[in-house]
Amino acid sequence: xxxxxxxxxxxxxxxxxxxxxxxxxxxxxxxxxxxxxxxxxxxxxxxxxxxxxxxxxxxxxxxxxxxxxxxxxxxxxxxxxxxxxxxxxxxxxxxxxxxxxxxxxxxxxxxxxxxxxxxxxxxxxxxxxxxxxxxxxxxxxxxxxxxxxxxxxxxxxxxxxxxxxxxxxxxxxxxxxxxxxxxxxxxxxxxxxxxxxxxxxxxxxxxxxxxxxxxxxxxxxxxxxxxxxxxxxxxxxxxxxxxxxxxxxxxxxxxxxxxxxxxxxxxxxxxxxxxxxxxxxxxxxxxxxxxxxxxxxxxxxxxxxxxxxxxxxxxxxxxxxxxxxxxxxxxxxxxxxxxxxxxxxxxxxxxxxxxxxxxxxxxxxxxxxxxxxxxxxx
Numbered sequence: 001x002x003x004x005x006x007x008x009x010x011x012x013x014x015x016x017x018x019x020x021x022x023x024x025x026x027x028x029x030x031x032x033x034x035x036x037x038x039x040x041x042x043x044x045x046x047x048x049x050x051x052x053x054x055x056x057x058x059x060x061x062x063x064x065x066x067x068x069x070x071x072x073x074x075x076x077x078x079x080x081x082x083x084x085x086x087x088x089x090x091x092x093x094x095x096x097x098x099x100x101x102x103x104x105x106x107x108x109x110x111x112x113x114x115x116x117x118x119x120x121x122x123x124x125x126x127x128x129x130x131x132x133x134x135x136x137x138x139x140x141x142x143x144x145x146x147x148x149x150x151x152x153x154x155x156x157x158x159x160x161x162x163x164x165x166x167x168x169x170x171x172x173x174x175x176x177x178x179x180x181x182x183x184x185x186x187x188x189x190x191x192x193x194x195x196x197x198x199x200x201x202x203x204x205x206x207x208x209x210x211x212x213x214x215x216x217x218x219x220x221x222x223x224x225x226x227x228x229x230x231x232x233x234x235x236x237x238x239x240x241x242x243x244x245x246x247x248x249x250x251x252x253x254x255x256x257x258x259x260x261x262x263x264x265x266x267x268x269x270x271x272x273x274x275x276x277x278x279x280x281x282x283x284x285x286x287x288x289x290x291x292x293x294x295x296x297x298x299x300x301x302x303x304x305x306x307x308x309x310x311x312x313x314x315x316x317x318x319x320x321x322x323x324x325x326x327x328x329x330x331x332x333x334x335x336x337x338x339x340x341x342x343x344x345x346x347x348x349x350x351x352x353x354x355x356x357x358x359x360x361x362x363x364x365x366x367x368x369x370x371x372x373x374x375x376x377x378x
Contacts, residue, residue: 001030001069002045003108004052006226010108011059019117022104024063025093027085028053032074046071066092083201086178087194099186105202107179109226116221120182123216131187131213131372134206135180136362139227139237145347147241150248151227152350153342154240157252159357160338164257165322166364168264171373172319174215178202179225187213203319210372211315217365245343253335255326262329263322270313274306282317285325314373 014024028049034042049069056065066088067073075084086105093103102124104117124130139155141148158175165173181202188194191208194201209215227237240248262281269280273296280286286295299316303309340353 001028002048002052004048004055006109007052007055008059009111010106013111013114013116014060016114017117018115019121022117023096024060025066025089026056026060026063026108027066027068027089028056029066029068029080029085030074031080032072032076034074035071046074064092064096079196081196081198082178083194083196083198086201087196090188090194094185094189097185099184099189101185102182103185103188104182105178105180106223107225110179110223112223113221116223119219119221123219124184127214127216127370129214130184130216130370131190132181132183132206132209133216133219134174134176134371135182135219136222136365137175137177137180138222138224138358140224141347141351142227147227148347149342149350150241150243150245151237152347152354153245153248153338154237154252155227156338156342156350156354156357157254159354159361160254160336163357163361163364164255164260166361166368168260168267170263170267170322171314171371171375172207172210172322173368173371174206174210174217174319176203176206177225180223181206183209207319211318212372212374214370214372214374216369217371218369219365253330254338255330256333256336259326259329259333262333263325266317267314270310271306273313274300274309282321282325285328286317286321289321289324311373 014022030042030045030049035046046069053065053067053069056063068075068085068088075081090103093101102120104120106112120133123133139151142151162173162175178201187209191205191212194205197204206215225237227241240252243251266280266282269278272278273280277296283295287293296313299309299312303312338353340349342350345353
C-alpha cells in the first residue's frame, strides 16, 4: 500500500539474489471505499497503488500480482489490512506449490543481503525439521532526528524483551516481524495458516510455529525494515515511531529482570505440577486471565506423561500470556530505566546503545539456535 518510493529498492535486492529460483508474489491493496469516500489522502493512495501496479507489471513481468486496489477490486467491509493481505498472499502461494517450497515473508520497505535466500535454503536443508525462521532485523537510521530517536527506543525495547526471554531460557523467545520471517509451505499448512488481524498477525503466526515445532533464530543474514512512521497498523514500529516519547515509555516499558525471573520460576515448576497443584508466581494472573481456579488438572487428565504435560503447560502459558503478565506486574515491579536517556542523549549515543543490544541478541540467538516448545526436550 502506497509503496512506490520503497518498491524499487526491494526489487533491486531481489534481482541481486544469488538464488534465482523464486517467484515474487505481491498484494497491492487498500479498501475499495477509499476511491470515493471524499478523503484526499485516501484518493492519493489509490492512485499511487495504481502507479505501483503499472511499475510492477513493467519491472517484474513474471511476478504474481494480486490486485486488491483497483476500483471495485479493493477490500470490502471489515476484511482489510495487512493481515488479510498476508493471508491472501500465502493462500495463493499454497495453491501454486507442493509443500517443499519456502515462503519468505517481506514488506515492501525492506532490504536484505544478496545471499539472503541462499542462506534460508541452506538452513532449511540443514534443519528439515524446522518450522520457521525468525530472521534478525536492524532498522536503518532515517536522518530525521525525532523519528530516529523514537525508532531506536522502540527497537531497544524489543531487543531488551527478547534478550530477557533468551536469558531465562523461555521457549517463546522469538521476534515476530512480518518482514523478517520464513517458513516451509508444509509448516504453514500444519498450523492452519495465518489469522487475518489488523495488526499482530505476524506474532500470532510465529506463536503457532513455536507451539507446534522449532523456530530457528540464528541466521547470519539481517533484514533491514524501514523505521518510518505508519498508521496502517494499530501497534508495532510504525505507530511507535509516531508516538510522543512519554507515550512510548508508557506503552513499551523495559520490563524488570525481576518480573522475567517470576516467569522463569513458573516455567521451572511445570514438571512438579504434574504430580500435584502448587502456587506459581503467575498463578493469580492466570486464574484471572483464564477465568478458572483449576489451572493444571485438566492438562494432567489429558496428558499422561510428564513430558507431554510440561509441553502443554508451556503451550498454555504462551508468548501472549507472558507479555500480559509482565504488564500486569509492572506496577509492583517497576520497569527498568535504560542505560541511556532517550529524551536527551544524542542519536549517536542511542545508536551505539542499540548496537550493543543487537550484538548481545545476536550472540544469544547463536547460542540458543532454536526456540519453541519442542526445543525444551532438545
